[in-house]
Amino acid sequence: MSARRLRDLKRNTELLILVELLKNPSVRMKDLGDRLGITVQAVSQYLAAMRKEGLVRLHGEALRPTKRGMQIAQEHFTLIKDYVDSILRSTSVIDRCVAIAGAAVEKGQRVGLAMEDGMLMAYPGRRSPSVGTAMESAPEGDDVLVGQLEGIVDLELGKLLLVEVPSAADGGSKKARLSLVKDKIDEASPGILVAGDLAGAALLSKATEESFTIHAPIESAMSALSKGVDVVFCGGRDSVDDMLEAVEALKRQTGYEIQWRSLKS
CATH class of the missing domain: 3.40.1010 (Cobalt-precorrin-4 Transmethylase; domain 1)
Structure with a gap:
């Protein structure tokens, strides 16, 4: 559902117009168009539809967001933010990590990474879907910092x-x-x-x-x-x-x- 909200150009544009009106109720349609990258005619059409839906109302000679409009905007942008945050979490780039040395490791040595019994292990010289370089020396069983990570750790989720x-x-x-x-x-x-x-x-x-x-x-x-x-x-x-x-x-x-x-x- 949030992905659809993100792709809904019409609704996003309407609510961005509403936000601009909130910041500056007397803003001109030309300025609105310039800020959002749309024509004055398009702004006029959006505003007409927004008035019909009850998102904005005429206050004197200026258009103001309604309470309903603000509630819809807050819900809409909150859901989009949550969706974008989840994307950022799942696509975050990790360039170093800490693992347990499965055998003695020398600084600068290439290591293969594997998950064993819930712990990330680093084995010197092992071929693995995920590899890195030991940033420090460590004896077997000690924690070791691994950088220059490549690939993805081959992981089977628990049952x-x-x-x-x-x-x-x-x-x-x-x-x-x-x-x-x-x-x-x-x-x-x-x-x-x-x-x-x-x-x-x-x-x-x-x-x-x-x-x-x-x-x-x-x-x-x-x-x-x-x-x-x-x-x-x-x-x-x-x-x-x-x-x-x-x-x-x-x-x-x-x-x-x-x-x-x-x-x-």
């Missing part, structure tokens, strides 16, 4: 298992099918367990002896998934829905799709 806890009205974690949850967690063999809320934390405490995180659960789960780490996310209906929304948002913004399945405990 997500959503475990929905029964609602409080239905008994919460006390009514969960504990043996089934245990089996499914073992089967998923996740790299990280995440509790979306207190009910999720209670169920994970009963279902596994592994540690889990409950702080910033959505962000923690998405960070792990984006690095190729499998995740089990456990919580009530609202928390599970929030997690799914984050997964869908990633798909809308970047095209990357996380494989997920759900379990009602």
Whole structure:
């Protein structure tokens, strides 16, 4: 929808005219045309359509934006800004990064980059879709700054298992099918367990002896998934829905799709 707004020349021009009128109600049509790169005739036609739609009104001899016009402009440009911001985030250019040395690295040595268990690794001399140059020497296992990056890290997103806890009205974690949850967690063999809320934390405490995180659960789960780490996310209906929304948002913004399945405990 925001892409369509960006390409809607007529609406964008109308609202740019409205902004110019807000800044200078007595501006002449010729000046408006010069600022927007359109003819005086075109300005006149736009203004006529805007008056008919109720975006501007005549105040004395000057046209003024209406409250409705300003509300529409604010919503329109806010949505465009959000869309452009998402494009800038997804196309940002990174020319250096920090990785873990998979073997001893010498400064100036070319390294291949790969994601392993959620960590970016740098291996000297390795052929990889993404390569760079070590900006410093580092022993195996140490962090190393890598610059002159080329290519894209070959990354497979993690898989997500959503475990929905029964609602409080239905008994919460006390009514969960504990043996089934245990089996499914073992089967998923996740790299990280995440509790979306207190009910999720209670169920994970009963279902596994592994540690889990409950702080910033959505962000923690998405960070792990984006690095190729499998995740089990456990919580009530609202928390599970929030997690799914984050997964869908990633798909809308970047095209990357996380494989997920759900379990009602």
